[in-house]
Amino acid sequence: MNVKKIKETCLYVSDLDRCKAFYSKQLGFELIGEVKNRHVFFRAGESVLLCFNPIESGKGGTLPPHDGAGQLHLAFEVTKADYADWKQKLTASGIPMEQEFDWGDGFLSFYFRDPDNHLLEFVMEGMWER
Known part of the structure; x- marks a missing residue:
């Protein structure tokens, strides 16, 4: 499985x-x-x-309690064709980019923060499949 x-x-x-x-x-x-x-x-x-x-x-209730704290990280996968458009959209929205990283083989990602200071990333599709 x-x-x-x-x-x-x-x-x-x-x-x-x-x-x-x-x-x-x-x-x-x-x-x-x-x-x-x-x-x-x-x-x-x-x-x-x-x-x-x-x-x-x-506090829980109908479902088990969901709680946590601290800054977390998650990555959103986008197509290579949309990657530059996402960078432009965030820049135009006033969201500062912290870093862009070249993972090799033509794969890039960039990092930024949300209002709660979680580290977010946009990563090109296929990066983890190679």
Whole structure:
């Protein structure tokens, strides 16, 4: 048995409204779920990004508690053709790029931060498959 992909990834954020504005307005991710003061969920390509208020989601309820802290990292895969457009979109939105890295064989990625200081990355499709 093999895992096909990571279907959802979770971040813990301090301000859900600010989080929603960043991921939906600045990155253009589709908002697919929201419970006021608890969480906002986004579609990111074929995956789902879950953003939780750690205090409220840590209380549990219908589902087990979701809570955590600290700066996390996640990477969004984009096609090589769209890579430069994503860099331009983030720059135009005023999101500073921390670093771009050349992984060899024509594969690049760049790093930036969200409002909760999580390290985000856009990586060219196929980098991990070589």
